[in-house]
Amino acid sequence: xxxxxxxxxxxxxxxxxxxxxxxxxxxxxxxxxxxxxxxxxxxxxxxxxxxxxxxxxxxxxxxxxxxxxxxxxxxxxxxxxxxxxxxxxxxxxxxxxxxxxxxxxxxxxxxxxxxxxxxxxxxxxxxxxxxxxxxxxxxxxxxxxxxxxxxxxxxxxxxxxx
Numbered sequence: 175x176x177x178x179x180x181x182x183x184x185x186x187x188x189x190x191x192x193x194x195x196x197x198x199x200x201x202x203x204x205x206x207x208x209x210x211x212x213x214x215x216x217x218x219x220x221x222x223x224x225x226x227x228x229x230x231x232x233x234x235x236x237x238x239x240x241x242x243x244x245x246x247x248x249x250x251x252x253x254x255x256x257x258x259x260x261x262x263x264x265x266x267x268x269x270x271x272x273x274x275x276x277x278x279x280x281x282x283x284x285x286x287x288x289x290x291x292x293x294x295x296x297x298x299x300x301x302x303x304x305x306x307x308x309x310x311x312x313x314x315x316x317x318x319x320x321x322x323x324x325x326x327x328x329x330x331x332x333x334x335x336x
Contacts, residue, residue, distance in 0.1 A: 177201050177260040181215065186250045192238045194227065198258060199234035202227055209266035212236065216246045216254035224267045227258075265295050272311030273302045276319060283319030290327070297329055 179198045187193050202210055207227070214221050225236040248254050263269070277284045287295065298318055305311045314333065321332045
């Protein structure tokens with residue numbers, strides 16, 4: 175059975191942090207789940223995202239950046255609800271279908287992608303995800319895989335045309 179919490183009330187701490195009560199964080203920490211799936215609820219809106227559960231000055235926190243705040247329609251003074259779930263994704267974030275198609279069709283590029291650090295993989299997945307059209311996502315994925323084959327590892331260089 176997958177770990178999850180009931181919905182609980184939170185507010186934004188600082189500019190983009192959310193304090194996760196210890197009783198909700200502990201089961202994930204004990205099961206060694208640092209990356210979690212999160213649902214945020216406010217009025218009639220619900221957003222899903224992935225994040226890292228981390229300990230900051232003795233308090234469990236997740237990041238809740240401006241993009242998510244705007245998408246949910248919350249301000250730092252608002253109270254809203256969260257629910258945490260065990261993350262079952264391979265990379266700690268959802269892989270766009272277009273990137274998955276490139277991974278499936280290019281074993282050499284995929285092998286090089288797999289050799290990157292987990293954080294760099296997630297960063298590239300987020301990069302691909304921000305493009306709206308599947309064709310642009312495919313084009314950017316192919317570019318990254320071609321640059322990996324050229325031996326390029328720097329994130330800023332991986333996304334540039336040669």
